[in-house]
Amino acid sequence: MNPIVQQVTERLIKRSQTQRQAYLQMIQQAVQQGPVRDQLSCTNLAHDYAAAPDDDKLILKSSQRAANIAIISSYNDVLSAHAPYRHYPEQIKTALAKAGHVAQMASGVPAMCDGVTQGQDGMELSLFSRDVIAMSAVVGLSHQVFDGAVMLGICDKIVPGLLMAALRFGHLPTIFIPAGPMPSGIGNSEKAKTRQAFAAGEVGEDELLSSEMASYHSEGTCTFYGTANSNQMLMEMLGIQLPGSSFINPNNPLRRVLTDYASQLVAHKTALEPGFMPLGQMIDERSIVNAVVGLLATGGSTNHSIHLVAIARMAGIELTWEDMADLSNVVPLLARVYPNGAADINAFQRSGGMAFLMRELASEGLLHTDVNTIMGTGLSDYFQEPYLDSDNQLAWRPAVSESLDLSVLAPAHAPFMREGGMKLVSGNLGNAIMKVSAVPDDRWVIEAPAKVFTDQNDALAAYKAGELNQDVVVVLKQQGPKANGMPELHKLTPALTNLQDAGFKVALVTDGRLSGASGKVPAAIHLSPEACAGGLIAAIKDGDVVRLDGHAGELSVFTEGFEQREFETPQAQVSFGLGREIFQVFRNQVSSAEQGAISIDF
Structure with a gap:
């Protein structure tokens, strides 16, 4: 282990000891033996079952091994990244039903697009929307009939807000399911030049709008490496999203298979199963350090210098800017994705993506590999990438041995910078x-x-x-x-x-x-x-x-x-x-x- 990474982790554990212990006691007290719905009265349960299909009612009434999974969705049509979520709840329910489980839409949460509100008065609500999202998700989960949760969110304040809520229900296993980035439009450098020309008065609004619409042109996450795509990287670093699932485009056939697999996986992590892994125990001080390392190694969004502190606090962990700064002194910059380079997130994926990045960081002793993840014990599952085999079944293969584009993704022994990006x-x-x-x-x-x-x-x-x-x-x-x-x-x-x-x-x-x-x-x-x-x-x-x-x-x-x-x-x-x-x-x-x-x- 890199000595600075180890030192930061140890002081984080020491600083957080009292708050972390209180948090773990809180979630332990919330863990129920058997389905959590057994703790509710018949009247409570009747209200919950009322609108369920007959098959779901039968499962919920009679099965002691069937999980009821909450779906928290941030779907709306305004966010291109969230538009694909329109059909996810039904897909998730179908996937869980095949495994003998049930899912319910627990709540929707607000999700504003910072791209739409950028520079406008509505942007004054943006940061606070994170805490509103957290509270909204808590309301959905407070019905206390769920054994696990699926979080559908991608963009700026939405993922931090959802994760903050999930950690306050840390006794439940939780998985995040992404929808992927839109295919590449015009280059980000070309888009930036048009913006500069407009600011200088050299082009008009028609030309600017045409440029912007050629960049933001379809369903999916914006392709630059801003907060939304930084969120996706962090969810993999924390082990609460499937390995290699972040940056697969929405219409790729692999996307649907990954969503089905993720839906069924979280049901296997509930208190009804031998592999019970509640979120609050899974994410610990080592996980938070891994997330910071990933942020620094990719030159991720500065917004996460705020969000990661808030997320950690929800798990009883006291992360500081000094921790981030000390890690930045030893974490190399391995990715060049706009605005840190000319390439977009699709080029990052083609170059080797998260599997290559995480393996390289681990090889230099910069990641805690002994953490728990939604996949199991240890981070090695994240050094592989998903693909569809000849039978169109989900399979996994090791990360590429070398970067497929050294201008986008560098090996740890030859980084773009010897220090992190913050x-x-x-x-x-x-x-x-x-x-x-x-x-x-x-x-x-x-x-x-x-x-x-x-x-x-x-x-x-x-x-x-x-x-x-x-x-x-x-x-x-x-x-x-x-x-x-x-x-x-x-x-x-x-x-x-x-x-x-x-x-x-x-x-x-x-x-x-x-x-x-x-x-x-x-x-x-x-x-x-x-x-x-x-x-x-x-x-x-x-x-x-x-x-x-x-x-x-x-x-x-x-x-x-x-x-x-x-x-x-x-x-x-x-x-x-x-x-x-x-x-x-x-x-x-x-x-x-x-x-x-x-x-x-x-």
């Missing part, structure tokens, strides 16, 4: 996350005067007026969870990229978020404490000299007397319209980004 930067402003996997080496250190804004549209107006045509650190404050729900600020990326391409040294410092597809402009994001929580970012003025150093892990203001400067902590304003006013309760009690931006108090 850094912790600290100084007199607090702590922030810097994603460096897509940033050129000569841009890791920026020292320049600040231009300060409290609205990204004002920053864009300044760009269009030529007021940012200089070496500049754009400071965008009052964008944290308490201020406005921490919307992503991806709208700024084309403009800042144009400034950088024009030869200026440019960086962004914000207590807000960037998209999971944040690119090659250096940015210190998720700054904690945020302005509305008394953070010193509120004190920054135009002209203050700001230094961002990704090598040294530094973020500081060097203006004389800055730390003694008097300033007023800005008060968050209640936003009205699109239901944002209803979410004020979340803003009032949310924790910092560094603590997972959790608004659920328990």
Whole structure:
């Protein structure tokens, strides 16, 4: 085992000891002997069985070995990645019926598309939707008639929310079932160039829309490596999704076979079977470390510096940004997928995919291979990939021995970078996350005067007026969870990229978020404490000299007397319209980004 990985794991176990023990006791007390439905009254059960088909009623009434599996779905037509889920519940029910089990749609959860709301007022609900999803899934599971659960979710806040809920029902075995990415459209680099040209006023909306629709063109996950595809990678790293199942396209015949297999597999993990494996015991401190290693090795979404902290907390585990930073110092970058490269997620899959990646990381002692997974004991099942044999039956084969495209997927002995794709930067402003996997080496250190804004549209107006045509650190404050729900600020990326391409040294410092597809402009994001929580970012003025150093892990203001400067902590304003006013309760009690931006108090 790599000594730093081992050291981080041991201190995580030590730090989490009290909370983890309390969590394990909670789920142990919830485990029932025999079907959980035996604990309910006849009236309770009659309500549950009322709408079930007669065959299901017979099974539920008479069989002591039949499992009732909850389906929690985030299907809607707005998210292209979730549109394939339309028919999954019936498929899952059919697959389970063949094995003598029953499934019920326990609940649907809200699922917003960050691509649709990006740069719009609705984006202020995005981060909080994660906790709403968690609470919604809990409501579905609270009927207490289920022996296991299937989670149908892929995109940004949805998977973290579903997993947070599943961990609070950690006495149940749970599996996540993906639907896969859409086939490749136009190249991501071509799409980015059109966005930059639009930001510069060189092309109009018709050309921009045509470009975007050529990229986002069918059912399936968006093909860049943002939060949605990072989610899928993490579910495999955690062992709660079938090996190699993440990045198979929706219409591939293998997809349906994998869904059937996953549905039946979770029924074999219930308390009614000898192989009982509840989720809360399966995911432990080692599993969380594996997830962080996967995030770093692939240059995954910075959103997971927030989500993984929140997910871990639901299992009684206290993950910190320092843990992530220390792991980043020893985890090599093995994937180049846009925005960290030119390729898309389909190219990653063709190059060897998750099986190759996980085997390479394990060969360097960077993964805990002795963890439990939905497949059984040990991580070696994840060093293989699924395929259909000559009889169209599901089979497994070892990962490719070598990467099939070295520009996309590198072996551990010859990585793209010797360090992971994420850094912790600290100084007199607090702590922030810097994603460096897509940033050129000569841009890791920026020292320049600040231009300060409290609205990204004002920053864009300044760009269009030529007021940012200089070496500049754009400071965008009052964008944290308490201020406005921490919307992503991806709208700024084309403009800042144009400034950088024009030869200026440019960086962004914000207590807000960037998209999971944040690119090659250096940015210190998720700054904690945020302005509305008394953070010193509120004190920054135009002209203050700001230094961002990704090598040294530094973020500081060097203006004389800055730390003694008097300033007023800005008060968050209640936003009205699109239901944002209803979410004020979340803003009032949310924790910092560094603590997972959790608004659920328990």
